[in-house]
Amino acid sequence: MARKIEIGDMITIGALAEKLSLPATRLISVLFKNGMMVTINEKIDVDTAQILVGELGLDDIEIVSKQEEIAEKETTKIVKREVSDKAQVRPPVVAVMGHVDHGKTSLLDVIRSANVTAGEAGGITQHISAYQVEHSNRIITFLDTPGHEAFAALREHGAFLTDVVIIVIAADDGIKPQTLEAIRFARKAGAQMIVAITKIDKEGANLDRIKQQLSEQQMIPEEWGGDTIIVPVSSKTKVGIDKLLDMVLLVADVEELKADIDVPGEGLVIESHMEQGRGSIAVALVQHGIVKRGDFIVAGDTYAKVRTLENSLGETISEAGPSTPIVVSGFKALPQFGNTFIVVKTEKIARDTVAENALNAHASGSNGGMTGGELIRLINKKTTMQELNVIVKADVQGSLTSVIDSLKTLDTDEVSIRVVGSGVGTITDNDIRMAATTGAIIYGFNATMPPNIKHIASRDKVQVRLYRIIYELLDDAKKELSELLIDEEIITNVGRLIVRGVFKTTKTELIFGGEVTKGKLVVPSTVTVYRDEEILGSNLVVTNLKHGPTDTKEVLEGEMCGVNVLTANRIDLEEGDRVEFFTKEIRARSLK
Ligand code: GTP
Ligand code: MG
Numbered sequence: 375m376a377r378k379i380e381i382g383d384m385i386t387i388g389a390l391a392e393k394l395s396l397p398a399t400r401l402i403s404v405l406f407k408n409g410m411m412v413t414i415n416e417k418i419d420v421d422t423a424q425i426l427v428g429e430l431g432l433d434d435i436e437i438v439s440k441q442e443e444i445a446e447k448e449t450t451k452i453v454k455r456e457v458s459d460k461a462q463v464r465p466p467v468v469a470v471m472g473h474v475d476h477g478k479t480s481l482l483d484v485i486r487s488a489n490v491t492a493g494e495a496g497g498i499t500q501h502i503s504a505y506q507v508e509h510s511n512r513i514i515t516f517l518d519t520p521g522h523e524a525f526a527a528l529r530e531h532g533a534f535l536t537d538v539v540i541i542v543i544a545a546d547d548g549i550k551p552q553t554l555e556a557i558r559f560a561r562k563a564g565a566q567m568i569v570a571i572t573k574i575d576k577e578g579a580n581l582d583r584i585k586q587q588l589s590e591q592q593m594i595p596e597e598w599g600g601d602t603i604i605v606p607v608s609s610k611t612k613v614g615i616d617k618l619l620d621m622v623l624l625v626a627d628v629e630e631l632k633a634d635i636d637v638p639g640e641g642l643v644i645e646s647h648m649e650q651g652r653g654s655i656a657v658a659l660v661q662h663g664i665v666k667r668g669d670f671i672v673a674g675d676t677y678a679k680v681r682t683l684e685n686s687l688g689e690t691i692s693e694a695g696p697s698t699p700i701v702v703s704g705f706k707a708l709p710q711f712g713n714t715f716i717v718v719k720t721e722k723i724a725r726d727t728v729a730e731n732a733l734n735a736h737a738s739g740s741n742g743g744m745t746g747g748e749l750i751r752l753i754n755k756k757t758t759m760q761e762l763n764v765i766v767k768a769d770v771q772g773s774l775t776s777v778i779d780s781l782k783t784l785d786t787d788e789v790s791i792r793v794v795g796s797g798v799g800t801i802t803d804n805d806i807r808m809a810a811t812t813g814a815i816i817y818g819f820n821a822t823m824p825p826n827i828k829h830i831a832s833r834d835k836v837q838v839r840l841y842r843i844i845y846e847l848l849d850d851a852k853k854e855l856s857e858l859l860i861d862e863e864i865i866t867n868v869g870r871l872i873v874r875g876v877f878k879t880t881k882t883e884l885i886f887g888g889e890v891t892k893g894k895l896v897v898p899s900t901v902t903v904y905r906d907e908e909i910l911g912s913n914l915v916v917t918n919l920k921h922g923p924t925d926t927k928e929v930l931e932g933e934m935c936g937v938n939v940l941t942a943n944r945i946d947l948e949e950g951d952r953v954e955f956f957t958k959e960i961r962a963r964s965l966k
Contacts (some may be wrong), residue, residue: 378436384417392818394432395634402783404429406845408551409474413783415573421591422554457632464633464696465506465513466626467535467659471556473549474727474843477572480609481542482516485537485619502769503657504699505686509619514626515659515697528619535642535659538625540618544572545579545606548589553850556823557591566625570605570618574865575608593605594850633696639665639717644699644711645770647798654705658715665695665700665717670724674713675732677724678704682893711771760788760858763814764851765795765805767821774798777819786965789855801827801838809836815854817847864959869893869929871937881944884914887936888953894954895919895929901939904952914939916955 378904379393391398398414404426405412408906412418418426423437433839459593470478485507506516517536543553561569571584583606585595594600603621607614608857645657656673665671667683681704685691694700709715718724764781768774774796781791794806794812801816801823809816809831816831823831831838870892878885896918902912919926920936931937937953 375923377434378438379423380438381420381423383439384419385423386415386417387412388414390418390423390426392437394427394430396430399783400430401426405551406780406848409843409845410551410555415780419554419558422551422558425551432692457634460636461634462696464631465515465698466537466629466631467517467539467697468540469513469517469536470542470570471542471552471559473544473547473552473556475567476542476544476547476550476553477645478542478608480542481570481572481607481615483922484609484612484615485516492622493864498865504659506699509616509617510623510678512621512623513697514622515699517659534561535644535661536565537629537631538622539563539567541567541569542572543569544576544583545581545584546576548580548584549591554591557593566598566629567593568605568618568621569623570614571604571606573608573610574606574613575611581606581607598676618869623727633662635664635695637663639663639669639671639711639715641715643713643715645712645772646705646708646711647770648708649703652703654678654703654708656702656705656709656715656939658702659699660696660698660700662696663717664693664695665702669717670681670719670721671702671715671717672724672727672731673705673709675728676705676707676709677718677721677728678702678706679721679724680704698959708771711775743841759769760860761790761792762851762854763792763812763857765809765812765814765816766793767797767799767801767805767816769798769820771798773819777817777844777847777955780844781817781851784848784852784855786855786966788860789858789965791851791855799832800824803827806830806834806836806838810834815839817841817851819844819847826873830892838865852965859963862961862963865952866959867893868899868957869895869931870953871935871953871955873947873949873953874934875949876947877936879944879947881943882941884939884941884945884947885936886947886953887934889934890929890931892931893955894931895935895937897927898956899955899957901937902954903945903947904954905948905950910951911941911945914941 381390387401388398393399398517402412402414408429420437420439427437439519471483472478473838475893486505486568504515506513506515529915539556539557541560543549557567569588571581574581585598588595588602589598593602595602595604603625605614605621607618639660640663641661643656643658647655649655665680665683667680669680671678671680680702682702683694684701685693685694686699686701688701718727766774766777766781768777778793778796784791792813795808799821801818801821805816806827808814816836816838818838820842821840823838823840839850841850869890871888872891873886873888875887877887897916897948899916901914901916903910903914916937918938919929921933934942
């Protein structure tokens with residue numbers, strides 16, 4: 375009989391775990407395996423919860439929603455910033471999201487290569503996380519698919535910068551957990567959705583099935599009388615790409631996307647890294663106002679006097695307006711992915727704002743929310759804790775934060791991960807040195823390792839592991855953590871013998887015979903010898919078992935046998951004494 379669990383339209387992982395009587399970490403790890411980066415407070419919807427219980431093997435549980443709550447909450451949209459009547463039309467900001475391998479990158483590549491021409495003639499395309507394409511003489515800004523981790527981080531920072539989310543669904547695979555997450559993200563962000571059904575050139579493509587699945591998500595296709603725009607595309611044959619871009623512009627027009635120009639420049643940092651000779655570089659998206667070379671801009675706990683300003687093609691520009699991705703140098707330190715930035719008038723104001731930001735960040739406390747009990751547990755934990763030292767490198771700040779956050783979720787009461795170093799960019803000899811001195815493993819996420827560094831690493835016996843898929847990285851870290859767990863010793867009482875004859879007692883050896891009255895005796899094993907309740911000797915190693923005149927490995931209940939054991943001192947064994955046999959099994963444990 376199916377068990378029903380009622381939830382609202384959404385439920386937190388923690389609350390669901392409670393309803394299922396499972397540790398939240400079980401649920402989180404299953405979601406990780408599906409590429410969803412979640413924390414215990416993350417909310418998932420009915421469909422995701424249903425998939426999740428399925429993956430947990432709880433097929434008899436049906437997740438049902440309390441209907442009345444749905445309609446209301448679904449429509450909660452974030453309030454977008456008000457603009458004045460002087461506001462000007464700006465390009466739409468578009469993100470491509472969807473399940474692993476459904477063709478996000480391929481789609482972006484096709485769009486980019488067909489529509490970005492200027493400046494690329496030389497073939498030098500610096501890969502940045504946002505760029506603009508031209509279509510029908512208009513500009514569209516694309517955020518490169520930053521991976522769900524980064525989006526999750528963005529969401530946490532409360533920043534919603536996408537106007538349109540292209541939900542990518544592979545024609546031959548249909549809606550998957552990350553598709554649902556993408557849909558949810560778009561809804562939360564108040565972004566418009568356009569569905570791109572990809573890989574339609576493939577055998578097994580089934581558009582109707584996907585339309586059906588979309589309808590189940592209250593996304594009724596236009597051709598079925600709803601308002602969900604669906605564009606079938608193929609990145610291979612390039613069919614549908616133009617239509618997709620037409621639709622993006624159409625949606626943008628309906629939305630009347632505008633921004634003010636005559637306000638201080640403002641926007642969001644979407645990537646940051648160090649560059650040789652240029653220092654801290656930030657890639658940012660301007661949302662309002664104008665950013666110019668020479669401006670002072672504050673982002674989180676750092677600021678810059680904009681030294682160089684480039685567009686997404688790496689071309690120098692003197693100013694940039696709304697919806698423009700920019701590459702900025704001149705920051706005093708690396709700004710964080712997700713930081714909002716704002717242009718201020720003077721360096722003094724920049725410094726003061728940084729100080730103020732730091733103060734606010736401190737007040738809202740990063741370890742806030744921890745109860746006294748948790749803190750005590752944390753302190754106690756430290757003493758017996760086995761730690762795995764790691765150095766994490768990632769391509770962009772967003773992934774770095776996500777990888778580190780995810781690694782921390784693997785901690786248990788016994789083992790934990792200690793990040794001894796981290797950074798954005800390729801793996802350097804410095805990382806290798808640090809790893810060698812701290813015994814750390816280097817994890818690279820979408821990070822590269824130059825051949826000479828690889829050489830140094832192998833010379834210094836430093837382990838460098840490069841991953842492109844987050845859960846594979848996490849699985850590996852989990853395996854390493856499991857190695858640190860103290861092996862489990864399983865001791866089992868296998869049998870009992872009553873002494874019927876004592877043949878030899880010396881300081882180091884005891885030989886006796888008797889009857890097995892319970893279970894069976896085996897070798898190897900250890901014994902504890904009792905006279906009534908008194909222990910005459912314990913943990914004595916059995917060296918031989920004899921059944922009649924022959925050596926044996928096993929004697930069964932009801933049989934007579936002879937036993938040799940090693941002792942540390944003489945034991946005056948007597949007839950009638952009781953000998954309990956134990957086996958010991960060492961079992962390596964692993965993290966769940
Ligand atoms: P992740 O970044 O790993 O989540 O994947 P993705 O969504 O970016 O998918 P990607 O573009 O890397 O494509 C995954 C695989 O599907 C690749 O082998 C592509 O060549 C293939 N693929 C993508 N689009 C198409 C398409 O339109 N037709 C066909 N036949 N194959 C495609
Ligand atoms: Mg990809």
